[in-house]
Amino acid sequence: MKATIVQEKVAQAVEILREKGVDVWLTFVRETSAGYDPVLPMIFGSQTLTWESVLMVTAGGETIAITGNLDKTLADDTGAYGTILGYDQSIQPVLLETLRRLDPRTIAINISRDDVFADGLHHGMYLKLLDFLAGTPYAERLVSAGEVIAALRGRKSAAELTRLRQSVATAEAIYDVVFAEMKPGMSEAQIAQIMLAEVAQRGLTTAWAEQSCPGVNAGYAGVVGHASPKDNRAQRGQVIHFDFGVRENEYCSDIQRVVYLLREGETEAPAAVQRAFDTIRIALNAAAAAMKPGITGQGVDAIARRIVVEAGYPEFMHATGHQVGLETHDGGTVLGPAWERYGQTPFGRLEAGQVYAVEPTLVLEGYGIIGLEEDVVVTENGAEFLSHPQQALILL
């Protein structure tokens, strides 16, 4: 039987625990339809666990699920756990019995100040875990699973890369449709609707919430970013900026494109628009060229940021890039500046197998938002584009 992605990732976790010198990785969840831990799609799949449950992976290669008796078959269905233990009234006895048997020196749990994907343990659940471990030596052996999760999430397997390539290809195909069908005079919402219809027709969903996916910005309405497409109409002489991706087979793409609507008589964009586009294109390519294993996220960000600022444009107030995968913003190392908001994430070093969306932007007063975003995979030899980079303004 072909291993599922959950089976692949749980097996990969064993290797990462050995590399990081962690004995046990322990994920503690309950009612996951509401008390969600973002590692679950990787190590359990889309099914929900109802009662308090523990998923453990050990450096010794054991994979253990402790769930309510009603949920044991769900754990079994994953095919990823060699030992499945159930309970009815309290998880504590079987949890302690298992820990005593394993007697780990370190137990990594899902807490992280900086990485939302490694911070799945809710505070009340943390307190419960401490209650359960009271009087044992294990409370003092708890450490953050941040590095384990970042490595596991970031290093895409071959099956994951295949899915990401497909998700990127679909987003690009939908871009082709909208560029063929959009017309001056349409509202941002109408243009977005063309893309949403294509998403629905393929039985897919957008990579992030439809309120802002696709983001369609005709001209510059004073707001960059996660805003809803509004009744603002696309006019000739404007830049139309797009931010869009799909979720296909669970994996997300994230791509920005820039269109210029030619005025009557124009055959090319005004020099100001062309220069801004070239600046962003150069910034993106320079960042991508630097993306080799070992460079920090901050190092990559600084390259793109400097090119934009030194060309005389306002500095973009977001990171140059982020990882993509099961989520559009997939956590771990960020290609970002050393701002408080990004915590430690810009100081991580790039690893082979990571997939990033690279997205420098600028606002060009009078025309609109110039922002490109391409998806790339880091290899031992450097970055390889998964998307087809936009090399020229799309003139309509």
Added chain:
Amino acid sequence: MKATIVQEKVAQAVEILREKGVDVWLTFVRETSAGYDPVLPMIFGSQTLTWESVLMVTAGGETIAITGNLDKTLADDTGAYGTILGYDQSIQPVLLETLRRLDPRTIAINISRDDVFADGLHHGMYLKLLDFLAGTPYAERLVSAGEVIAALRGRKSAAELTRLRQSVATAEAIYDVVFAEMKPGMSEAQIAQIMLAEVAQRGLTTAWAEQSCPGVNAGYAGVVGHASPKDNRAQRGQVIHFDFGVRENEYCSDIQRVVYLLREGETEAPAAVQRAFDTIRIALNAAAAAMKPGITGQGVDAIARRIVVEAGYPEFMHATGHQVGLETHDGGTVLGPAWERYGQTPFGRLEAGQVYAVEPTLVLEGYGIIGLEEDVVVTENGAEFLSHPQQALILL
């Protein structure tokens, strides 16, 4: 303009803060597509916040959203926040400035050992919040928002009740279809597919994950509960047990039904099946009759549990009931026994406006699972059924 449910719930939160003597309720989130807090659908809606964001409601009636500048329009779109503050590099300065202005004596945050819906603050975020508040008097004024959230989530507004009634009516309509179309010899998966097709045709989703919604159990396969419909085939002489609900306009229904497949020549179910059904029906009705404001969840549970056990059946290893609303298991007070697994939740007292699914069950060896589940709203005068209680075995 008609108030949305988010606007209704945020306004209701002000009243609850006054009642509970809490000055400020503070929800602290980031990247909510992954770092989900289950209060967000109530107080923010379905849009996702990307950067660290704070939503505050005060007993004085202020409603404040602090978000990244890119997300300010999303906060504005809710229509629920009177003050919307943005930031680019760090949320800390504007958060502290706001707290100093309000100078609350108590700040309720989303932490709870027992209620998953009141435990939305992840542990790393809790540590970040403490970092932000270091050197101020506010770290020592943090309290649990558990009671605030349980009251807010539990006490359904008129608009919420309208949606819940609709969700129940749709689930019942889909039950009518499957009872008309199912046949002996069909697999559990085929029977489930009839229902899933009806859900899809209405443009809805199931109330919980499709892997176990509907739950269809033909006979007794040794597993009760959250298991996937398998290739097990429905046979004459078996009890077919269903557990199903839909999510419609965001609100969930949760209903169980019991069918008996008559053997050749039978005109009624065997006495053993009839007696088990009557026991569960009586247990459910007795529990519902006791559901008045003021009784504890444990008090309601004990009534149904005792009827089942005293009739000589095995004790069901789950609570007699749970609240339903935005989620199928909607948190707060549970109609459950004093088992460790349920924490403090069985000791809560019922309040008018709460909606519960009441679901005593038993396993009848040789026949299958006998489980009924009806959705009821608690009023000042007692429980009122939202569903049409199953009064007799469905004989097919």
